[in-house]
Amino acid sequence: MVKLIYTLADHSDDVNYCALSSSYLATCSMDKTIRLYSLNNFSELSYSPLRGHTYAVHCCCFSSSGKILASCSTDGTTVLWDTQNGQRLAVLEQPSDSPVRVCQFSPDSTYLVSGAADGTVVLWNVESLRLYRSGSVKDGSLVACAFAPNGNFFVTGSSCGDLTIWDDKMRCLYNEKAHDLGVTCCDFSSLPVSDGEQGSRYFRMASCGQDNQIKLWLFSFADYLGAELKYKCTLSGHSAPVLACAFSYDGQMLVSGSVDKSVIIHETKTGNILHTLTRHTRYVTTCAFAPDALLLATGSMDKTVNIWQFDPGQHFAGSGLEDKPKMSVENWSEEEVSAWLCAQGLKDLVKCFKMNNIDGKELLSLTKESLTSDLKIESLGLRSKVIRKIEELSIKMDAVSVGIPDEFLCPITRELMKDPVIASDGYSYEKEAMENWISNKRRSSPMTNLPLQSLVLTPNRTLKMAISRWLETQQKYNETT
Structure with missing residues (x-):
């Protein structure tokens, strides 16, 4: 069951996008502002709204730590904000001065992608705040972007209907005609899946478009061989163009918003419709799941953002790993360890763990000493938290193996x-x-x-x-x- 628990009606024009971190909700609008709310009680922060863009704000996104918010606008800029105080950290100007339609951080927030109406795509180095690489699509405007969970590849969607895979050197690796009338949004699921073909591992990706369709894809990659998309299926339900789609963190659900004013929540594995939400009075332009809470945010041209609460018995938050009784932690891959870290509020350690090739077996063998000497984690509090989380995980997995009443x-x-x-x-x-x-x-x-x-x-x-x-x-x- 899904229940509407809050409606935010502070914007004076269409809501274009919303994003959630573990602490905040950000919304942006045609009214040129970005608004920030606390997830504790949905009160607007004292320094909100954030002002600085001179035209409509199309997209906003949080860094992995939640400390930086990026926003992009028709004014041709992408702005970085400090979420702690609302201060503007940097203004990144699109080289072509074209309206910027989409922006996304890489999973470790090393890079930020900005895509523009003229088809140009720029990869910014977040630390130096300088342009790292740039490229462009052949036709159409860039209107969608999503990073693969490993951070080495990202996908862009264009108004001409193409999905394009890029690597972190801005090389165009693959192009797929996905939606005849134009792509509107795309998103990756964070956890890998198996397609049952020779044990192959994939990431799920969803795209939606002006053709009223939501398509599910399997994204495969090899560091030296490139990447490709394999069409899986089409999800039905909407009667008009689909403007937004997003996976729940564990990938078990996919939400979509449409010109038909409805929000549909699908079960990813079966494609079944779990819920249809119809509380918006105009086009639904954006939807986003919270990373570690049973919350969903949807925004609309009716100038509102709705906050939905899921039945606590409906499992989709968290990593999804601990809900699998037969899964042994020792058999976790590096990607599954990374997903577990994110679910425990330890996203900042993902890069460090990946660099040290920490899989499930290595995770269980970690000690405070190895965290200090091998992984160079200096904070005593952080080391203690990691060890405590590992101990809790071991207890849970032992309990699950025998079945908790x-x-x-x-x-x-x-x-x-x-x-x-x-x-x-x-x-x-x-x-x-x-x-x-x-x-x-x-x-x-x-x-x-x-x-x-x-x-x-x-x-x-x-x-x-x-x-x-x-x-x-x-x-x-x-x-x-």
């Missing part, structure tokens, strides 16, 4: 409860999770969506004792096997 799992987090409490709806929840639920001004039951008659939480000591006995049993079992 469902009544021991918190309905909100779907994790084993440590401090269960009973709410006025009669259900038991992890105390911290339910307190957070209530503190975010939610006054309805996570399970029934009916109003809570009371906000008092009563300790469930009987359940806590049952969980403790079960854990003791599992520990004895593990010691004897």
Whole structure:
């Protein structure tokens, strides 16, 4: 179930794009501004709106750390902002002065791509704030862009309907005629998948266009052999051009927004429609999932941004790795370790772990000493956090392997409860999770969506004792096997 929990109506013109980090929501508009909101209570930050563009703002995106926000505009510039104080860090001018329609950071935020109406695409070095490489497509305007999760390739979409793969040297590797009437958006799923053909590994990519279609692709690459897109299937549901698409972080869901004013959420694996949302009154121009919360944002030409809350029992947030009982951490690939880091709020360590080829087996063998000497992580607090997360992961995987009784799992987090409490709806929840639920001004039951008659939480000591006995049993079992 999906519930509309908040509507933001601060823009004075069409909302063109929205983006989410772990802490903020950013929206941009034809009204020339970018607005920033806290995800804690959806209040607008004191230094918002961000002003500086002289024409419509078409796109905005966060760096991997969430500390930098990029925005691009018809004025021919891409601007970098400090999300901590709203200060403008840099103004990057498109060499051709053409209106910039799209901008995207690479996964590690080393580079920023900006694509323009004249077909030019520029790769900026974020550290030096200088132009690194540039290129252009043969026909049409650049209106879409997405980086592959490994960061070595990115895909652009044009108004003439082409999807083009580029490497980080700005070499054009592959071109595909994808949508007859023009591409409008594209997005990658962060986690690799297997196509079942000789064990091949791929990344899913979605594209949408003026032809009313959403297409799913399998993206494969080899560092020296290039990359290609393999068409997988077409998802139906919209009756008009599809203007936006985005994967949930674990790739299990794909959301799309259309000229038909609707938002459709598909199950990626089957293509089935899970939800159709119809609360916008004009074209839906943008949609985005939060990276680590059960939230979806959709923006529209009706000048509003809607925030949607998913049923906590519907798993799509997080890495998706811990939901697979048969998956052994030891067998995780480097990409799966990177996905796990992101899900734990450790995105800044992805580059370091990749450089040191940390796969699942290496992850489990890490110690505070090896984090210091081998990975050069100087912060004691950060080292401790990594070790704690690894220990928690090991415990979860051990528990999953034997199957946790469902009544021991918190309905909100779907994790084993440590401090269960009973709410006025009669259900038991992890105390911290339910307190957070209530503190975010939610006054309805996570399970029934009916109003809570009371906000008092009563300790469930009987359940806590049952969980403790079960854990003791599992520990004895593990010691004897």
